[in-house]
Amino acid sequence: MAHDTHDIHRSRAEFEFIKKKRAAEMRGQLTSFAMMIFLTLIAFTLVAADFSNYLIVPIILLLAAIQVVLQLYHFMHMSNKGHGVMAFFMFSGMFVAFLTVLAMVTIVWW
Amino acid sequence: MDLNKRYTPQTWPDHPETATLEGKNKFVGFWLLLAAETVTFASLFATYLALKDKGPSGMEFSAAGLFELPLVFAMTMLLLTSSLTSVYAMYHMKNHNFKAMQAWLGITVLLGLAFLGLEIYEFNHYVHLGFGYTNSAFSSAFYTLVGTHGAHVVFGLSWFIALMLRNAKRGLNMYNAPKFYLASLYWHFIDVVWVFIFTVVYLMGVIG
Numbered sequence: 001m002a003h004d005t006h007d008i009h010r011s012r013a014e015f016e017f018i019k020k021k022r023a024a025e026m027r028g029q030l031t032s033f034a035m036m037i038f039l040t041l042i043a044f045t046l047v048a049a050d051f052s053n054y055l056i057v058p059i060i061l062l063l064a065a066i067q068v069v070l071q072l073y074h075f076m077h078m079s080n081k082g083h084g085v086m087a088f089f090m091f092s093g094m095f096v097a098f099l100t101v102l103a104m105v106t107i108v109w110w
Numbered sequence: 111m112d113l114n115k116r117y118t119p120q121t122w123p124d125h126p127e128t129a130t131l132e133g134k135n136k137f138v139g140f141w142l143l144l145a146a147e148t149v150t151f152a153s154l155f156a157t158y159l160a161l162k163d164k165g166p167s168g169m170e171f172s173a174a175g176l177f178e179l180p181l182v183f184a185m186t187m188l189l190l191t192s193s194l195t196s197v198y199a200m201y202h203m204k205n206h207n208f209k210a211m212q213a214w215l216g217i218t219v220l221l222g223l224a225f226l227g228l229e230i231y232e233f234n235h236y237v238h239l240g241f242g243y244t245n246s247a248f249s250s251a252f253y254t255l256v257g258t259h260g261a262h263v264v265f266g267l268s269w270f271i272a273l274m275l276r277n278a279k280r281g282l283n284m285y286n287a288p289k290f291y292l293a294s295l296y297w298h299f300i301d302v303v304w305v306f307i308f309t310v311v312y313l314m315g316v317i318g
Binding site: 008018037047048053057071076086089092094100 | 119120121122123124128138141142144145146147148149151152153155156157159160179183186187190193194197198201204205295298299301302305306308309310313314316317318
């Protein structure tokens with residue numbers, strides 16, 4: 001039936017194990033968060049420090065891309081099992097997104 | 111299976127968001143929506159990039175002269191932190207700790223409201239300077255892009271608040287666990303879009 005799931009009967013040891021595993025995952029999430037804050041700080045510092053635009057733009061775009069990967073794969077759990085279809089959706093979306101931006105940026109080039 | 115069945119942390123499944131067919135369907139459908147939203151925002155970003163600093167001759171406003179980094183930095187920190195607090199909420203959801211989940215969602219909502227307050231202040235400030243929606247192609251593209259993101263923040267906050275109030279007396283069950291999970295995915299996606307807004311619009315705007 002539509003809502004059939006098996007009832008779970010865990011032993012005490014299993015339950016404790018899963019709880020610990022989740023707590024470890026949560027510590028991993030905190031590490032991701034610290035990295036995101038760090039990447040944001042670098043991006044703002046680079047701009048405030050007034051380096052050459054040709055240096056800043058590629059670097060801050062790369063930092064943004066890394067931060068988005070952390071969000072998608074850690075905070076949104078895309079690295080977990082059963083996310084293959086979701087990754088396919090997102091990468092298709094990103095591909096169309098890239099083409100859209102490329103088209104509009106080059107169309108005003110001249 | 112009865113969706114309203116009571117659970118304990120011991121009997122709560124590892125992945126309650128996809129434990130039922132209804133949950134699985136919502137999960138797949140929601141990621142498809144997020145992929146479509148990616149394209150929506152891409153079209154707005156593309157329009158903004160094409161029209162940046164463009165407008166009638168003699169236009170006095172440009173990105174480099176208008177945007178101020180301290181405000182944007184504060185907004186970024188608020189939204190980034192609210193993304194972490196919603197991760198905490200889902201951590202407690204998976205441990206079947208309803209009260210802790212509600213508390214973290216409450217913190218998420220407060221941070222989101224603070225972000226929204228700063229954005230309203232920012233837009234209001236620009237309009238008072240004379241940089242209204244119809245000022246130039248640049249201003250229209252800017253308000254449409256950042257405003258659409260702001261509308262998503264409003265929707266995300268309303269969604270969290272509605273879920274928290276509606277389920278306050280129910281506790282966590284197989285019926286509402288997927289709902290909480292998807293709302294938190296939506297919130298992360300809003301932060302993903304903001305990462306590109308602060309990079310492409312504000313940081314790349316300030317350096318001209």
